[in-house]
Amino acid sequence: MTALSPTESTEALCRRARDEFESRFGRPATIVVAAPGRVNLIGEHIDYNDGFVLPMAIERYVVIAADTNDDDAVRLYSVDLQQDAAYQTGHDHLPGEKGWSKYPQGVLAGFAGQGIDSLAFDAAFTSNVPLGGGLSSSAALEVATATLVEAISGKTLGLADKALLAQKAEHDFAGVPCGIMDQFSSVFGRDGEFMLLDCRSQEIEAVPFARDDVSIVITNSNVKHELAGGEYAQRRQQCDEAKQILGADNWRDVTADDLARCKDELGDERFRRSRHIIGEIARTLETAKALQSGDLDTVGRLMYDSHNSLRDDYEVSCGELDCLVDLAEEIGPEGGVYGSRMTGGGFGGCTVSLVDSAKASDVIAAMADGYEKATGKTADAFASRPARGAHIVQNDLG
Numbered sequence: 001m002t003a004l005s006p007t008e009s010t011e012a013l014c015r016r017a018r019d020e021f022e023s024r025f026g027r028p029a030t031i032v033v034a035a036p037g038r039v040n041l042i043g044e045h046i047d048y049n050d051g052f053v054l055p056m057a058i059e060r061y062v063v064i065a066a067d068t069n070d071d072d073a074v075r076l077y078s079v080d081l082q083q084d085a086a087y088q089t090g091h092d093h094l095p096g097e098k099g100w101s102k103y104p105q106g107v108l109a110g111f112a113g114q115g116i117d118s119l120a121f122d123a124a125f126t127s128n129v130p131l132g133g134g135l136s137s138s139a140a141l142e143v144a145t146a147t148l149v150e151a152i153s154g155k156t157l158g159l160a161d162k163a164l165l166a167q168k169a170e171h172d173f174a175g176v177p178c179g180i181m182d183q184f185s186s187v188f189g190r191d192g193e194f195m196l197l198d199c200r201s202q203e204i205e206a207v208p209f210a211r212d213d214v215s216i217v218i219t220n221s222n223v224k225h226e227l228a229g230g231e232y233a234q235r236r237q238q239c240d241e242a243k244q245i246l247g248a249d250n251w252r253d254v255t256a257d258d259l260a261r262c263k264d265e266l267g268d269e270r271f272r273r274s275r276h277i278i279g280e281i282a283r284t285l286e287t288a289k290a291l292q293s294g295d296l297d298t299v300g301r302l303m304y305d306s307h308n309s310l311r312d313d314y315e316v317s318c319g320e321l322d323c324l325v326d327l328a329e330e331i332g333p334e335g336g337v338y339g340s341r342m343t344g345g346g347f348g349g350c351t352v353s354l355v356d357s358a359k360a361s362d363v364i365a366a367m368a369d370g371y372e373k374a375t376g377k378t379a380d381a382f383a384s385r386p387a388r389g390a391h392i393v394q395n396d397l398g
């Protein structure tokens, strides 16, 4: 990792999906849709705790090339995994299946619940969102499928409803009780903007970030995270228990004094989880303000504070992520790094860093070297601007 990995253009990704569709199904695709992954700048593990989050969609997409068929069949093909899944039209999609097709199936089940249950189509899926990297590859797959079904069925959901349908697919079919951040990011992403998402009201405030002098660098520790592993659900449960002990209706009303008063009853772990939540809600709002006023030193400090809280209080980091963040902090603003932290669910995956664009190559080379020396592992890095959310790329259906 001595340079940023280039990102395959979305045009090239669409071309690959179209070519693969044609060679698999023997005719050209008539519909192409794309939905992005996301990176979260700050506001971690608080989308399900009444918080605010500050993500952006990234220039990495799931693309589906498709066409309707006259065979009363739904045929799905994963180009990247070279795996098929096929169903009769009207098939009752139920949770329980393993593998990639559970995500589109969850979405098809959601549409069936709204009476859209007579779809017949063939589809080829491909993606350049790293799998298991904490960049919402599964949300991108769900949202891309929902966008495809909208195009085929002619039933366009409201944007929030589409994101919620995709979230329900993740809950029911992947078994991850996630919040709304990932699916909202994939649906609502806009070029050149972070989104300050109020996870309680579901309102979004745009936070413009269209700077060439500062790069958003995503560094993959190449430690795979697995949210269905139980830790994520356990954190959610601990937070719900803590809220009950605190007698709070929502986390935004909880103060440090409340925590101190209930410290014994909460016990050590729930106390620390709670401390993360109220700290992270405040940090996220402060970061959005600092970003708006161009105060990157403050943004950077808040990113490190967030990471430390996720490491020590919420306990969702891992040695490799800590190593990457420590290396970034050692380089510091003079070496070109404003701030860095783990991003996404944790237990592996990626860090996000704000880096002076002119120094990005040196920063990445130094981090690569340090990471390999410390862990014996290699890391990959790429930069992304805030990107456009899910969209129809082509629709030649009548």
Ligand code: GAF
Binding pocket: 043, 044, 045, 046, 047, 048, 178, 179, 180, 181, 182, 344, 345, 346
């Ligand atoms: C995962 C979840 F899917 C999100 O909802 C969010 O909770 C995130 O972890 C942590 O902030 O990506």
